[in-house]
Amino acid sequence: MLPVRIIARKRDGLELSDAQIAQFMNDYASGRIPDYQMAAFAMAVCINGMSVSETAALTQAMLESGIRLNWPADSGIRADKHSTGGVGDKISLPLAPLLAVCGLQVPMLSGRGLGATGGTLDKLESIPGFRTDLSTDEIIRQVVDLGCVITGTTEQLAPADRRLYALRDVTATVPSIPLITASIMSKKLAESPDVLVLDVKFGSGAFMKTIDQARELAGSLVRTGVQMGVRTTALVTAMNQPLGHACGNVLEVSEAMDVLRGAGPPDVRDLTLRLAAEALLAAGITTDLSEGCRRAAKHLEDGSAEERFLAMAAAQNGRPDCLPPPAPAHDVPALRSGIVTAVDTEAIGWAIVAMGGGRRLATDRIDPAVGVNMHVRIGDAVEAGQPLLTQHTRHPEQFVDVLRRSIMISDDDAAPEPLIADRICGDDL
Ligand code: URA
Secondary structure: OOHHHHHHHHHOOOOOOHHHHHHHHHHHHOOOOOHHHHHHHHHHHHHHOOOHHHHHHHHHHHHOOOOOOOOOOOOOOEEEEEEOOOOOOOOHHHHHHHHHHOOOEEEEEEOOOEOOEOOHHHHHOOOOOOOOOOOHHHHHHHHHHHOEEEEEOOOOOOHHHHHHHHHHHOOOOOOOHHHHHHHHHHHHHOOOOOEEEEEEEEOOOOOEOOHHHHHHHHHHHHHHHHHOOOEEEEEEEEOOOOOOOEEOHHHHHHHHHHHHOOOOOHHHHHHHHHHHHHHHHHHOOOOOHHHHHHHHHHHHHOOHHHHHHHHHHHHOOOOHHHOOOOOOEEEEEOOOOEEEEEEOHHHHHHHHHHHHHOOOOOOOOOOOOOEEEEOOOOOOEEOOOOEEEEEEOOOHHHHHHHHHHOEEEEOOOOOOOOOEEEEEEHHHO
16 A cells, blocks of 8 residues: 555554554665655554554554664563663663573563653663663573663664664654654563563653543553563653752762662652563562562672672773762752742752753763752652752853752641552452
8 A cells, every 4th residue: 555545544543454554664664755754653653553453563563763772582581670760760771680680581672761750771881881782693692691681772773773762853843742752662662571560650740741641541551461472661750850869870870789788769769670570570580579579688798789780880880999080069948937848859850961961962961970869759848948848050150040949848748649549450450
């Protein structure tokens, strides 16, 4: 069928067959369909949506635009986690080595910061020497030898997504659940995982602002994973305030190391353990979540997860003992007493980008030393003059107002919301 007729069917809200979607994506990947036709198709999908089977066909076609990691026959159960991203989300750093010491193989291919949210690769690159550009062969060798790797995706994995994502970015077609699903899942499925755990975030610091949007995305991701034969579970988690205290690359690496030593903020530790337990449950290593959490916690307490992180860093040339110091610290005190009722997490994320901790242009260089350490959480009582947060920057006067305004203090009471709001498991669909 001519590409223009496929676009017209989608424009008219008609269902596309697997063959039509495969043909359209193959022709795009091989350059026979130009960007302007793909942009029209993406907009038609954005407006009319896609059925479950269309979304699976799109994911499959994007996956087949590249290679899949090819593992030795006797390698173990492979698991990965994907987060839709937030401010202060450093969970991947302790989770990958933790899953590896629990007996899983973890080929974690991660991304860079997007908008106001930080990226795992940027955090790891604040460790002097840490390589995040491993080749496909290096990824496979390291996972087989050590059990885990965290690195960037390669040119050969889901290349159609790379092109389509750049096009969506400039044609207002990013916020579409089927397009987001195919984009995320094609990259994850290219790792050939057996188990996938998804952390779908909602709230002021997340891509999805409401819990209903996050539930819908989580359902779409889980259904697609299951259709492709991967044991998939999603947690829907709150991002209405930063995760943990540390936000900013070097600060977050230090906090992640604290978690690996059995300490760290309770929310970061709890979410790390719960995501680990979900992966262990799906892999059949444990039969219940509490036992999975206990088993994972033991590896944080006994130093084995930290040891595995250090071995992973060394294998990737990183020297975590030489972390650069944070930029100079300046407290931001409260102007009034009251209760913290809300946090504009996105504003904190953008302030860190403006300090140099993220990118406004793809070519921007990151300053790993800048960031923010939060001292209060929603529901806390504060006194005037008490530090709400500490900013680490060489230009504190530039950010003090925006950071202070990002923490809402009032006379009302505010109950802290649970971090894990929902769980969507492939087995229950
Ligand atoms: N992250 C991705 O990888 N793709 C999207 O479409 C959105 C977020």
